Amino acid sequence: MIMKFTKFALKNLFRKPVTRDYPNVKNEFCERTRGSVTxxxxxxxxxxxxxxxxxxxxxxxxxxxxxxTIDRMGCVQCENCINNCPKKCLHMDKHYTTPDFTKTVDTFEGPPAPPKPAMDPEKLAALKAAAAAKKAAAQKEAQKSEE
Ligand code: SF4
Ligand code: SF4
Structure with a gap:
């Protein structure tokens, strides 16, 4: 028994430690870790x-x-949102949300919408003229039906 133990102890003396020197050596997350949606x-x-x-x-x-906006405490890391985003702008970050005393709700604000391109003035005038003609025709029709 003692021989067995001595052999084991000596062997372990020259082995690398099986534990990690945390926090000096950080753990590496696996490829498919589900941390938080970004x-x-x-x-x-x-x-x-x-x-x-x-x-x-x-x-x-x-x-x-x-x-x-995302309610971090409500998210169950199912990745449904990521898989259904048509622009592929969501992804799963491997890092977990920092522990907190209050519920974390993160809001991201996008850049302002680009201004709508101004309509061609000739096209605009044509549209206005067509609308005026339509209105005049409708009024004429209404007058006729009254007579
Ligand atoms: S769809 Fe799933 S991963 Fe995305 S926010 Fe909702 S619970 Fe979280
Ligand atoms: S484009 Fe924006 S709103 Fe649409 S699914 Fe993707 S993240 Fe959601």
Whole structure:
């Protein structure tokens, strides 16, 4: 028994430690670790697909305010939102949300919407003329039916 133990102890003396010197040596996350959902807000088109597909209702998309919000405590890391984003602007970060005393809700605000291109003045005038003609025709028709 003692011989067996001595042999084992001597062998372990020259082995590398099986434990990690945390926090000096950080753990490496596995390839498919599900930490927290992140967004590249610049690419988001505010379609709301992620909000509709989220089983726990953790995402809120506000098209008018151009914001994307996630309730970190509500998210169950299912990746449904990521798989259904048409712009592929969501991804799973391997790092977990930092522990906190309060519920974490993160809101990302996108850049302002680009200004709408101004309409060609000739086209605009033609459209106005067509609308005026239509209105005049309708008024004429109404007058005829009254007589
Ligand atoms: S599905 Fe993608 S593009 Fe659509 S609102 Fe969500 S993050 Fe934005
Ligand atoms: S990973 Fe799942 S639970 Fe979390 S926000 Fe996306 S769809 Fe919702």
């Amino acid at each position: 967004i590249n807000i610049e690419d988001c088109i505010y379609c709301g697909s992620c909000q509709r597909k989220c089983p726990s209702g953790a995402i809120t998309v506000d098209r008018n305010a151009r914001t994307w």
